[in-house]
Amino acid sequence: MLLKPLATVLDIQRMSTEDGPGLRTTLFLKGCNLRCAWCHNPESIDARPVVQWNKVRCIGCHSCNEVCQNGALVFSEHGIFITAENCALCLACVEECPSGALNVKGEVFEAERLLTELLKDRAYFGEDGGVTISGGEPLLQPEAVTWLLEALKKAGLNTALDTAGLVKTDLLLRALRHADLLLYDIKLMDDAEHRRHTGGGNAQILENLVKTAPYLKESGKKLWIRTPIIPGSTDSKENIRAIAAFLAGSVRDAAERWELCAFNNLCRHKYESLDWDWGYKETALVTDYAMAELLLLAASELKGSNIEVYGTGSTRSTSTGKE
Ligand code: SF4
Ligand code: SF4
Incomplete structure (x- = not known):
């Protein structure tokens, strides 16, 4: 083992x-390690947990920016971009966001805890x-x-x-x-x-x-x-x-x-919430x-x-x- x-x-x-x-x-x-143009799980591509911004839910209050100690949030005319290399995954922005527009995709599990989770479904x-x-x-x-x-x-x-x-x-x-x-x-x-x-x-x-x-x-x-x-x-x-x-x-x-x-x-809708263009949307x-x-x-x-x-x-x- x-x-x-x-x-x-x-x-x-x-x-x-x-x-x-x-x-x-x-x-x-x-x-x-592939980038299929039709990918149905775009949030699975990045190997790390990442904070994601949902354009539809965002009310533009900038509360997230106020709590981020790492300058990881970039605001532009296209919306909010989270720079992964600066983000410490402290989740302060996720907790502060009043509209649920920020959430974390991915979680690191010890394999034993994951096993316990999976065995619950037997x-x-x-x-x-x-x-x-x-x-x-x-x-x-x-x-x-x-x-x-x-x-x-x-x-x-x-x-x-x-x-x-x-x-x-x-x-x-x-x-x-x-x-x-x-x-x-x-x-x-x-x-x-x-x-x-x-x-x-x-x-x-x-x-x-x-x-x-x-x-x-x-x-x-x-x-x-x-x-x-x-x-x-x-x-x-x-x-x-x-x-x-x-x-x-x-x-x-x-x-x-x-x-x-x-x-x-x-x-x-996943691509829309990531604000990524998807060639298969139509x-x-x-x-x-x-x-x-x-x-x-x-x-x-x-x-x-x-x-x-x-x-x-x-x-x-x-x-x-x-x-
Ligand atoms: S998770 Fe923490 S470091 Fe990352 S963007 Fe949010 S507040 Fe900044
Ligand atoms: S805190 Fe939430 S709603 Fe406010 S700007 Fe940031 S992402 Fe948008």
Whole structure:
């Protein structure tokens, strides 16, 4: 057993139904090494806890500035910016703000305290449910993830690890020893497109999956692949065909399911409250017709394999099948 590490947590989401089998608790860790243009969790990108300003709630009273001893708040015509390098996270501004326009995103937990929190939820896990560790990229905190997965397994819980896979292979394999399920993102097969839309290449991600698949199969652990269906970037038939060909070749005996996850824009308010521009703010949901076409294509490309194709997320109804 490793020494008890610290974990920087964004959120603990309870009664989750989208991060593995059954009813689960999903632990979102902070920090990410990709910059997906469609990111649904922008507050998870920064590895540190940060104070965030909410433009909509701010009444412009400047009380926060009066209590900050570090000159960390910068006021401009665009609003209030908190300079992370000056901020001591004393939270005086958060306590002083009369309108709740400042709050802290993220908290550092000792792993043992986090374990106690997670174990409180075991009453609703039933036979299938359990704990999923997600992010951000959880494996940027490998000691905490491995410690928690091991402790959760020892407590008899079902465990899942949700990763984008851009990490060293040995970190992934070490954490997987204590996971029942690996949730693994494959977004784009074309490396240049992957770099353009996510800020990083896909070579390590694909290589990790190829190296991990035999271990998953031998040890009876489950592998679910997830592809976000993002209009204008991952949703081409060419991309779906290329991912299917990769799955049918390198990981066909290990993967149990492939989820195509329809884009949603529910995170728009997060970008608004951060006062960040989001290129997908006006993007409509994927149509039911387009989603059905991609699902059919994925299933037909994997015909004869044991990989089941699923669609998740909301789509937009069309009566004609066209826009
Ligand atoms: S948390 Fe403390 S240091 Fe950081 S901006 Fe607020 S008052 Fe200043
Ligand atoms: S204290 Fe709160 S409401 Fe007042 S200026 Fe600062 S963020 Fe805005």
